[in-house]
Amino acid sequence: MSAHALLAKYAAPVPRYTSYPTAPHFHSGVNCGKYAQWLCELKVGSKISLYLHIPYCDRLCWFCACHTKHTLRYEPIATYLQALYLEIDRVGSLVGARASVSAVHFGGGSPTMLTPEDMQAVMQRLRRAFHFAGNVEISVEMDPNDLDDQRYDGLASMGLTRASLGIQDFEPKVQASINRIQTFEQTRAAIEAVRARGVQSVNCDLLYGLPYQTLDTLEKTVNQVLSLNPDRLALFGYAHVPWMKKHQTMIPESALPDAVQRFEQMRLAGDMLMAAGYRPIGIDHFAKPEDSMAKADAEGRLKRNFQGYTVDTADALIGLGASSISQLPQGYVQNIAATGEYQRSVEESGLAAQRGIELSAEDRVRARAIESIMCDFRLSFADLRRLHPGKAEAVIEEAIDFASTNEDNLCRIEEDCLVVTEQGRPLARVIAAVFDTYLANGKARHSIAV
Structure with missing residues (x-):
């Protein structure tokens, strides 16, 4: 059967499987009390990784399916951080000295909206609340539109080791249709700035299946990205889920490529990345052969969690902030997504677990x-x-x-x-x-x- 015929037969909606069971099956039976119990049950000598969610953006990208909200004022972010500090302190007290942190990831939203002072304050709070291992990977999702020299210096002072930049596509018409204006020059300047400050690893995210995207525009984008020499790339298919994310209704559905066109875009970009020497990782990642993810894949050590493909070998992933998900030996826990409700819950008890599932x-x-x-x-x-x-x-x-x-x-x-x-x-x-x-x-x- 041809590839196109296979697509017609099998390209039905299915989960991305960043967890199993998947998040739609979480329930309210896993609450703050159960979460606290599970944290206290972490074994002595455990390794943990931390994910911090910053649910604010100064522009709302219409393609995005993340839990985030638009703000042009810093006051909501400053208020949110006070609640985040309370959760950090409470979770750290429950974990105690039994576990050590091996990785920290800042996601969003746009973590780079934080002021340099707040970037440092968050890391200081984490280091006071948790025991950090010797070599901790610290990664941050970055929006070049937010960044200036002071913020680059702030990221460096945090100990940033991996920078992740969402590019999506450099074609102006495509960018306008998803409300994501980000020039090649801006992106190149951001990568040069973090590398000048000692960051050794850069990851770039690309999307196919976007409105007005064609094979020609995608080829041009991929060539531009390759000129930036990233260490890893993620090649995601745009997930059009307007029933979940109402702002996606701003995207003209008539301009979206069909399943066959999406497949051809995926194949073109993947072939170009492999021809440039990148190793394919799983269904949507690529890495230089010397990158730790490529080595893990070659040795059968690749993992998958809510952040996608990872080399993280931690015993538990602890999510901090609104909507964040924790993956513990006993099961999954998700925090309240609405920022106001999250803040009230943390102010009352130090935790904001709303739902989850215990693994059978x-x-x-x-x-x-x-x-x-x-x-x-x-x-x-x-x-x-x-x-x-x-x-x-x-x-x-x-x-x-x-x-x-x-x-x-x-x-x-x-x-x-x-x-x-x-x-x-x-x-x-x-x-x-x-x-x-x-x-x-x-x-x-x-x-x-x-």
């Missing part, structure tokens, strides 16, 4: 199967039995059944493994969904698979 034994084995498909394009039955003795057989049977009955050569059984074929790799999310027992019973709507 079956959830764990299926999560492992899905992560293996998404990261490695293969599922080792021996590994599954070793990690989940007595629980793996049902999933293995489902894998064998899918491989033997699928007529489109998406995957096959090889040496006690389910192996995704080259033809099936663009549809890895579809294959992962085979193991998702929640999907059929959920009411959530998802973006298309390619």
Whole structure:
């Protein structure tokens, strides 16, 4: 079957599988009390990574599906930070000295809206509340429109090690249609500024499937990005979900490429990145061969969490701030998304957990199967039995059944493994969904698979 025919057959909405079970299945049974208990149960010697959500932007990009709000005043951010400090202190007191921080990631929204003084204040608060390991990776999502020399210096004083820049597309017509004006020159200046201050790793995000995007405009954008010499790139398909994010209704749907055009854009950009020497990572990442993510992928150590593909080996990911999600050994916890309600909850109890899910034994084995498909394009039955003795057989049977009955050569059984074929790799999310027992019973709507 041709690639286009496969798309027509399989490009249905499915989750991105940055967790399993996925967030639509979280429930209110996991609250602040349960979250506090789970934090106290972290084992001595655990490694943790921290994610801090800054839910403010000084412009609202219409393509964005993140939890954020528009503001041109700094007062709401300053008020929010006071609540964030309370949560940092409370979570740090519950974790205690049992765990050490190995990574910190600032996301948003636009973390680079923070003043240099507040950037330093947040890091000082984190270091007082938590025990930091020797070499901590500190990464920040950056908007070049926010940045000046003082903020670059502030980022450097925080100990920034990885800069992440959302580019999306450099074509002016495309940028105007998504309300994301960011020139190539601005982006180049931002990368040069962080590198001049000692930052060794730069990640760039690109989008395909945007309004008015064509193969020609995308090719030009990719060539411009390659001239910036980033260490990693993420190539995401635009997720058009206006039923979730009302501002996406500002995007002209008639200008969006169809499923076949999206696939051709994905293939063009991916081929260009690989021709330039980048190693493909999972379904949507690329990295230089010497990058830690490329090495982890080559050695079978790649992981996937709410931040996407990662080399993070921490035992727990702790989310701080409105809407942030924590991934603990016991399960997932999500904070209140509305900033006002988040602030009131933290002021009352120091925590803002609103919902989550406790993992069952079956959830764990299926999560492992899905992560293996998404990261490695293969599922080792021996590994599954070793990690989940007595629980793996049902999933293995489902894998064998899918491989033997699928007529489109998406995957096959090889040496006690389910192996995704080259033809099936663009549809890895579809294959992962085979193991998702929640999907059929959920009411959530998802973006298309390619």
